[in-house]
Amino acid sequence: MASLTIRNARKNYGAVEVLKGVNLEAESGEFIALVGPSGCGKSTLLAMIAGLESVTAGEIWIGDRMVNSVAPKDRDIAMVFQSYALYPTMTVRENMAFGMESRNVPKDQQKETIARVAALLQIEPLLNRKPGQLSGGQRQRVAMGRALVRDPALFLFDEPLSNLDAKLRVDMRTEIKKLHQRVGKTTVYVTHDQIEAMTLASRIAVMHQGELQQFDEPEVIYNRPANVFVAGFMGSPSMNFIDAELSSANGQTAVSFPLSDGNVASLPLANDIGDRAGERRIILGIRPEHLARNDADTPSRPGFATMDVPVEVVEPTGAETMAVLKFGDREVVGRFSPDTAPRTGETMPLVVDMTRACLFDPSTRRLI
Structure with a gap:
């Protein structure tokens, strides 16, 4: 496990300033939700943590290492995407093993790790199926399994439940919370759904127009919002x-x-x-x-x-x-x-x- 520290992070696309000096810190093992409306900069911040976007200014630290110039593959992170990003021609087992194969993990260790993670996510019966034979919820479990086999220091989730129907979102929300309680890994979770943020996170970072509006525990965010935007965004119906x-x-x-x-x-x-x-x-x-x-x-x-x-x-x-x-x-x-x-x-x-x-x-x- 590792902590995450973001210091005065800024991101410009030409003359457009997308992130305007974001500061936040996630303690080791903590579950942080980045929440806000579309275009607020939350996915850009996640991409900067992952190394998929460069940092215009500021610092990003994973543990005791500043990773601004570190390649994504060397950051000891695992990312779960909204679109699942599974290889359609590979079985579930092969999808989960792919990253380990590229890192030359021994076959016996691969087999043991896949069995352990499949049992954790209850996807053992799916290991020989291909993604096209799975439901949306099953695909999302496989995407999480592929991240888990890496045993990273940091988990990143980019709106992983957006493609699911309402009931399945609730079920998968519960599964993600159980998963975090079991593995205890530092997690950063991006969502526009304030209910997801409230139910999952130990602390919530509310963003708007590239700025961090409030970063606190869900109860504080809800009961003592820092400003009118946070008060109106968090809660359904809103304040x-x-x-x-x-x-x-x-x-x-x-x-x-x-x-x-x-x-x-x-x-x-x-x-x-x-x-x-x-x-x-x-x-x-x-x-x-x-x-x-x-x-x-x-x-x-x-x-x-x-x-x-x-x-x-x-x-x-x-x-x-x-x-x-x-x-x-x-x-x-x-x-x-x-x-x-x-x-x-x-x-x-x-x-x-x-x-x-x-x-x-x-x-x-x-x-x-």
């Missing part, structure tokens, strides 16, 4: 944002914004923010699951604010129900259990969990 102002309610700092009926909502803050807000204007961020129906069974607790809001649309999804609520001129999504779900057209008594609210500076878009 709700409401333009509001700071006010005073019964001697307590509150968040205020106009409602559709002409009244003003005043939601007391659960935590004192001191002078960190700077200006009176703020952006209130609240996740859909932190809205709930206010009824006789709802306990009155500090940090929970109440208000009445119109219900625009209700969307049952089975285990939960989404509802579009009207906060003044802003539509807000709430996540409810089917038992407490609102009805379209009703004015819903609502509880807002202000202990989980996030406040953002409207000028910098950063968390206050």
Whole structure:
């Protein structure tokens, strides 16, 4: 195993700056997810780690070795691609053995390694088949097996589940997590799917427009996002944002914004923010699951604010129900259990969990 350190990594294609000084560090055995929308630079960064793209500026270290000028074959890495990249004329066994053959690994050692990895991935019955005879999930297991037989210091995954259907993606996500728990190798995993990142990674690097927005544990990324972009990108449905102002309610700092009926909502803050807000204007961020129906069974607790809001649309999804609520001129999504779900057209008594609210500076878009 080896750690990975990236220091002020930059990548230019002519006058276009794709990466703008990325810094991050993965500890030995850690699972890091690079996540962000298409074009954010995450796949370019992975290619630079692998040696498939040159580094315009900065340093990339694998363990105690800077690898900027080291050839990909000498970096002690293994990469799993989105397209599987299996040789169609070779059997699964031959695909897995190919890299070992080129490195002159003895036949007995090849056989032993393939048997061990095939058992780990539960692909023993597939060893004599060719890729054309396999399902998408089976091909992805073989692609992972081909990487595993190398026993590298670093695993790199480039959106490996993008070509699979929704159910198979969930199954393979579980398999990748089990695999990492078994082998404990340092792993860098690129995805645009924030659910994959949240469920797999020990830490997540959120990227946008070539810059690292936040690098932290999934719980911190979700609950204390560094800025409006991270808050909106991570989570499905995403965080709700409401333009509001700071006010005073019964001697307590509150968040205020106009409602559709002409009244003003005043939601007391659960935590004192001191002078960190700077200006009176703020952006209130609240996740859909932190809205709930206010009824006789709802306990009155500090940090929970109440208000009445119109219900625009209700969307049952089975285990939960989404509802579009009207906060003044802003539509807000709430996540409810089917038992407490609102009805379209009703004015819903609502509880807002202000202990989980996030406040953002409207000028910098950063968390206050």
